Structures are given as structure tokens and as C-alpha cells.
Amino acid sequence: QKEVEQNSGPLSVPEGAIASLNCTYSDRGSQSFFWYRQYSGKSPELIMSIYSNGDKEDGRFTAQLNKASQYVSLLIRDSQPSDSATYLCAVNDSGTYKYIFGTGTRLKVLA
Amino acid sequence: DADVTQTPRNRITKTGKRIMLECSQTKGHDRMYWYRQDPGLGLQLIYYSFDVKDINKGEISDGYSVSRQAQAKFSLSLESAIPNQTALYFCATSRGQEETQYFGPGTRLLVL
Numbered sequence: 001q002k003e004v005e006q007n008s009g010p011l012s013v014p015e016g017a018i019a020s021l022n023c024t025y026s027d028r029g030s031q032s033f034f035w036y037r038q039y040s041g042k043s044p045e046l047i048m049s050i051y052s053n054g055d056k057e058d059g060r061f062t063a064q065l066n067k068a069s070q071y072v073s074l075l076i077r078d079s080q081p082s083d084s085a086t087y088l089c090a091v092n093d094s095g096t097y098k099y100i101f102g103t104g105t106r107l108k109v110l111a
Numbered sequence: 112d113a114d115v116t117q118t119p120r121n122r123i124t125k126t127g128k129r130i131m132l133e134c135s136q137t138k139g140h141d142r143m144y145w146y147r148q149d150p151g152l153g154l155q156l157i158y159y160s161f162d163v164k165d166i167n168k169g170e171i172s173d174g175y176s177v178s179r180q181a182q183a184k185f186s187l188s189l190e191s192a193i194p195n196q197t198a199l200y201f202c203a204t205s206r207g208q209e210e211t212q213y214f215g216p217g218t219r220l221l222v223l
Contacts, residue, residue: 032209043201043214044154051209088153090212097161097208098169099144103153 002027004091006102014110019076021087021105026070029094033065033072036088038104044088048074079109114138115215117202123221124192132187132218134202143185144203144212145169145177147196154201160185192222 003026013019021035032051036044048063050056050072056063062075072091076083086104093100115136124130134143141162146154146169156169158177166179174196178186189196202215 034211041199041217041219043217046211046213049211092209096167098156098159099205099212101154 002091002093002100004089004100004102006087006089006105008103009106010108011105012108012110013079015079015081017079019079019083019107019109021074021076021089021107022071023073023089023091023102024071025089025091025100027091027094027100028067028070030091031094032092033063034090034099035061035063035072035074036090037083038086038088040086047087076107079107081109081111083107084109115202115204115213117200117215117218119218120216121219123223125223126191126193128192130189130192130220132189132200132202132220134185134187134215136183136202136204136215138204138206138213139182140204140206140213141182142205142207142210143179144205145175145185145187146201146203147171147198148201149198157187157200189220189222194222196220197222 035047038044050063050065060077064073088104089102144159145157160166160179176188200218203212205212
């Protein structure tokens with residue numbers, strides 16, 4: 001059973017701080033990695049996708065991928081109360097091309 | 112304008128009833144998926160379809176069936192609804208393998 005693991009949180013950070021979210025995965029052959037944000041009762045929305053080792057930056061968000069260690073992380077700089085949500089990590093299954101989701105990390109940004 | 116739409120958005124039904132949830136997309140994607148999400152839990156894959164003639168079971172397909180009527184339409188049926196199928200249901204699409212998934216707004220289902 002291929003798995004994606006995330007700390008469920010909540011992760012609490014003060015407004016303006018950096019929030020660091022982590023995800024590990026078991027499928028060594030995975031090539032595609034995604035971070036989604038989900039507000040309570042709403043659908044997941046894509047924040048970042050990453051396919052290569054290293055960092056990928058988009059505005060206040062940076063995704064980091066390390067395939068050798070099988071982890072992917074998301075940094076949120078200058079965190080805002082509106083960033084309070086659950087962040088889902090998703091990995092593409094190398095055998096079936098389904099998407100495997102973690103259970104999400106709940107982030108709380110304190111004003 | 113929504114690229115992935117789901118109907119209905121909310122549904123209350125009784126145990127034993129058959130119901131259908133519908134998903135339509137205008138993104139032109141070949142791949143479509145149905146997930147359920149229970150409170151505090153992650154997304155569980157029910158069924159997925161890589162094209163009109165290719166339909167596959169996910170991890171929790173028991174009690175569910177699907178129909179891919181066209182590239183743009185993918186319906187989920189609960190043959191005989193039971194209370195533990197109360198959940199939030201999401202449809203998603205993707206263009207190809209390893210591509211980003213895009214989600215519909217969800218259907219909130221309550222089975223009494």
C-alpha cells in the first residue's frame with residue numbers, strides 16, 4: 001500500500017512568520033508532487049506542483065522536493081490569517097498514475 | 112465560470128434509496144475521478160476513468176458504481192444508500208498522467 005504521510009497538526013504560527021509543512025511518501029518511483037489548500041467544506045485548490053529535485057518558488061510559496069529522501073515540503077512566507085486552512089500533499093502513483101493524498105496538515109495563522 | 116461542475120451541491124436521502132451524483136467538465140480533460148472525504152480525513156478514491164472506455168475501481172468502490180457517458184461527464188451512483196456513506200464527494204479531472212488534478216465544488220451528501 002503506497003502512502004503519503006503528513007502531520008495532522010494543527011500547526012500554529014504567528015502572522016508574518018514562515019510556516020513549514022512537510023510530507024513523506026513511500027513510492028520511490030513517483031515523479032509528480034502537488035500541494036493543495038482546502039478550506040473547511042470547500043474543494044481542494046492547487047497551490048504548487050513540483051516535478052524536479054530542489055526548490056520551486058511562486059510568490060509567498062516555496063515547494064521543496066528531495067526524491068532521494070522521499071519528502072516534499074511547502075514553505076509559506078509572511079503567513080496571513082487567510083492562509084489558515086488544511087494543506088494536502090498529493091503524489092502521483094508511478095504504477096497506476098492515480099493520485100495518493102495525505103490526510104492533510106491543518107495550519108492556523110494567529111493574528 | 113466553473114470548469115468542473117457537480118450536481119447536486121447538497122443532497123439528503125434515506126437509507127436504501129438509489130441516488131446519482133453528476134460531474135461535468137469543460138476543461139477537455141480525458142481523466143476523471145470520484146473521491147469521498149469524511150470529516151477530518153483525507154480524500155479516498157472511489158472510481159477513476161482515464162477515458163470513456165476505461166473505468167477503474169479505487170480503494171473504496173463497494174456500494175458505488177459509475178458511468179462515463181462522454182468525455183465531459185462522469186456520474187457516481189449509490190445503489191442503496193447507507194448512513195456511513197454520508198460524506199463530501201468530489202469530482203476531479205486531469206489532462207494526462209502526472210498532471211495536476213482540478214476539483215469540482217463538491218456534493219455534500221447526508222444519508223438518514
